[in-house]
Amino acid sequence: MPIEFEAPKPITQAQFVLKTVADEMMRPKSRYFDEHEHEIPWDYIEFMHSAMKAMGGSALAPREGSNGSEESDNDKRPPIGYQLIAAQLEALSWGDVGMYHCLPGGGLGAAAVYSAGTPEQRAKFLARFNEDKPTFAAMCITEAGAGSDNSAIRTRAVLDEKTNEWIINGEKIFVTGGDKSFTEYEKLGKGFIVVWASIDPAAKRAGMRAFVVEGGTPGVKVTKLENKMGIRVSDTAAISLVDARVPFENILGSPTVETNTAGFKKAMATFDATRPLVAATGVGVARAALEFLKEKLVEKGVQIRYGLPRQKLTNIEREVIDMDVMLKSAWLMVIKAVWMADNKIPNALESSMSKVKAGDVSTKVTQKVVEILGPLGYSREFLAEKWFRDAKITDIYEGTGQINRLVVARNILGYSGKDLR
């Protein structure tokens, strides 16, 4: 297909519907949940779950066919699965990026199963998201001593040959949705967490594997819920695993250690798919802030004279126009990255570039909006200050801005992790 920028119909439809969801279900509750950290937004969760079921299933867990495999191979239309998800996340994050994280479904946990699991594992672990009760899954890589450098994780998995079970020990932190995925709540279906552990510490990266750990598994405990700068409605859990027993077949990828790191790389490819999605959430928050600013300017009769040469613009006009440029280009970079994913074009570079860009743009735009709005920006009567706090996370999780710059730099320079640390 030639170069085109027409959003496919399913995307514009989703954007339209989710705008209403954001207006009705998210925005009116944004402030409440920001000020009542650790409360769970049950109404929203239940509403979203039934709405998504009515629309044909959990929208955000990648489904067979939705990203170009199986069914859409027989279908002549190009696949748009990831593009659709990116647009949905952007729209929901425009509503409230913290509440978007409370959207029932597989999230990063399911994405890991999807990209590193066998067809049997996908069938076994992913079906639950379309059941009656809203269900969550989460991803646990980070540890106190291992964030950006996730090869430093100390969590261990040892095979108990007698029972054919993995025994996992370790402490995970900063698990988004960890509580809703692991803790058994009456209103929720049984979720799971995907825990990264080493099966052979001497093998370093080659020994790292992900394990599906079912909700409620004995020996596993949510030990803490973090208090955060923003996205407070999203639970961020610390989870400890003490002699937790997991069935043999819950390992994602090969149970033996290869000498190369192919397995690790394959699993890390999850991030090539999810980075632009995180970038999309950052674009959503930033758009919320910029649109709010524009509304306030209109109320005050301040016009932005698009089309004027730069040297004739007022400072506010320049700032707003620059923000338009940033936001628009960040979104286009997201779309290009997910379009590549949909078309099975390797997109490690574009994924990380979109994350670098969106990390910058969401923090800069929300900071500027608060600045320009002065006392109105800083006041908790409006949401601008909340968006400023919410947006900052975009540049931190799923690879900090620095880590994504490293990925981009290695890619363009043809360097390995050894060449450029």
Next chain:
Amino acid sequence: MYSFDPTEEQQMLIDAVNKFAVNDLRSAAHEAEEGRVLPKKLINKGWELGLLQASIPETYGGFGERSAVTGVLALEEMAFGDLAGTLAVTTPSLFAMPILIAGTEDQKQAYLSKIIEGEWVPFTAALIEYAFDFDPNELKTTATLEGKDYILNGEKAFVPFANEAEMILVYANLGGQTQAFILPKGAAGLTVSDEREKLMGLNALPMYRVKFDGVKVPVSNRLGGVQGMDFEQVLASMRIAAASAAVGVANAAFEYSKDYAKEREVFGVKVAQKQAIAFMLAEMRTEIEATRLLTWEAAWKIDRGREDASNDAYLAYTGAMDMVMMVTDRAVQILGGHGYIREHPVEMWMRNGRGFAAFTGLAIV
């Protein structure tokens, strides 16, 4: 649908333009800049790629149709070679494209085939004025209707090849609106400065001041005839052209400094292995991509006749202006002291990079 794949024909064109840009333009650029001259042979070789010819329908002597998307793809690629050379090769477009976009049937018949029938001939246009608050929508050069003629008064700057131009398309303020007028060589009251413009960059491109002192233009030579034209459309096409050329220049600087950083040793490692440098390169690449996509989208909207095309073109140009400055500045920085020496092209790209803030009207697709 979204899609980011150039068509097969576009890809062939990109490859052909790239070959010319790298083999011909780039290798001649230094000498051209220093000697303040572009060989006609070089310009003609670029002309033979047929970018303009392929934008013009057969009825008017061409062999294609206008596509802003194809235009920005080709222009970026050519500017990757050298900006001055690119602007010289594409100077006739400054005259031809507005006629194609907004001219009357008679004007198209009268001029288009003449421009493209043979070798490169300098048809040009005059938009820029010598004022710090220059605004294409508020020109100081005026046109007033007197009987059957328009009378032009004022002065234009940065007019490429004005001294030898067959014809000039002059933009002027007609009752508050920017309109364009077709002027032949040697029209009474038209004077071209003896001296060329002296600029920070683009020294190879001969540009002149042009004065209009009561120049008479028949009504039939107003672009678009009595109704005139929608300048927004023309301006949008100029803006995306400038933006895509900026992407080309930035990409040249990025690639050059990247290659240099992979060769240069400091403290026992390649300089590219230092994060301070590697991160700059990562950001340069990211921002180039950002502007490229903005430019593509605006071009696509122009081709589709979208209402917001003009605003998108403005945003792409605005972004490009900052981006190319940032990227070319960093390219010089990455080469260190060597970047400051004229033997390396990065300092020229940086000088050219700053110029984009003043370049609206020097390219059009």
